Amino acid sequence: xTEVTQTPKHLVMGMTNKKSLKCExxxxxxxxxxxxxxxxxxxxxxxxxxxxxxxxxxxxxSRFSPECPNSSLLNxxxxxxxxxxxxxxxxxxxxxxxxxxxxxxLFFGEGSRLTVL
Amino acid sequence: xxxxxxxPSTLSVQEGDSAVIKCTYSDSASNYFPWYKQELxxxxxxxxxxxxxxxxxxxxxxxVTLNKTAKHFSxxxxxxxxxxxxxxxxxxESNDYxxxxxxxxxxxxxx
Numbered sequence: 647x648t649e650v651t652q653t654p655k656h657l658v659m660g661m662t663n664k665k666s667l668k669c670e671x672x673x674x675x676x677x678x679x680x681x682x683x684x685x686x687x688x689x690x691x692x693x694x695x696x697x698x699x700x701x702x703x704x705x706x707x708s709r710f711s712p713e714c715p716n717s718s719l720l721n722x723x724x725x726x727x728x729x730x731x732x733x734x735x736x737x738x739x740x741x742x743x744x745x746x747x748x749x750x751x752l753f754f755g756e757g758s759r760l761t762v763l
Numbered sequence: 764x765x766x767x768x769x770x771p772s773t774l775s776v777q778e779g780d781s782a783v784i785k786c787t788y789s790d791s792a793s794n795y796f797p798w799y800k801q802e803l804x805x806x807x808x809x810x811x812x813x814x815x816x817x818x819x820x821x822x823x824x825x826x827v828t829l830n831k832t833a834k835h836f837s838x839x840x841x842x843x844x845x846x847x848x849x850x851x852x853x854x855x856e857s858n859d860y861x862x863x864x865x866x867x868x869x870x871x872x873x874x
Contacts (some may be wrong), residue, residue, distance in 0.1 A: 729812075751812070756806050
């Protein structure tokens with residue numbers, strides 16, 4: 647199984663709502679990532695979890711709150727978002743996140759397309 | 764931090780012709796250079812990567828070259844097919860283990 651599964655595929659929310667994006671992988675990977683991708687732009691790194699601990703936070707606003715309940719699951723909790731947060735949110739995983747060697751291949755999910763009204 | 768520039772932003776080729784995408788990077792400490800292909804409605808997928816200890820790598824119709832001195836690397840696709848139409852991103856990873864992506868190249872293969 648070389649899949650990263652993201653749910654939901656589409657999400658529409660108001661600025662006062664609280665919602666969550668979910669990501670799951672069963673490849674035994676120890677690093678998991680959240681990326682944000684705007685239309686016709688490259689993915690932008692938001693967070694990295696390594697061995698279930700947050701290792702990188704790219705100065706993301708606190709209205710985005712990541713959570714890694716276990717090595718297979720990654721959540722992104724959303725609260726009080728702005729319309730400019732509308733984007734495709736990509737989850738990815740890799741065997742590990744570096745620590746002396748490069749990260750190697752990132753396996754991306756198909757993304758959750760978020761629209762904030 | 765690392766800065767990756769990618770050219771061209773769009774590329775249209777006739778089926779069967781070759782496509783070349785070029786990237787430059789700024790951080791001489793970068794040592795891992797993957798290429799990702801993103802089809803419409805999907806997440807990016809690794810198609811080939813190269814590490815700084817080699818100058819060229821080939822996988823069937825796809826090849827990547829790396830010039831560490833000049834800090835540039837290129838993707839070559841030969842005998843293009845309609846299914847090669849997609850957005851291609853180059854990336855570079857420095858010793859902070861973060862990938863920096865280029866802006867992307869939209870490749871269209873005309874039948």
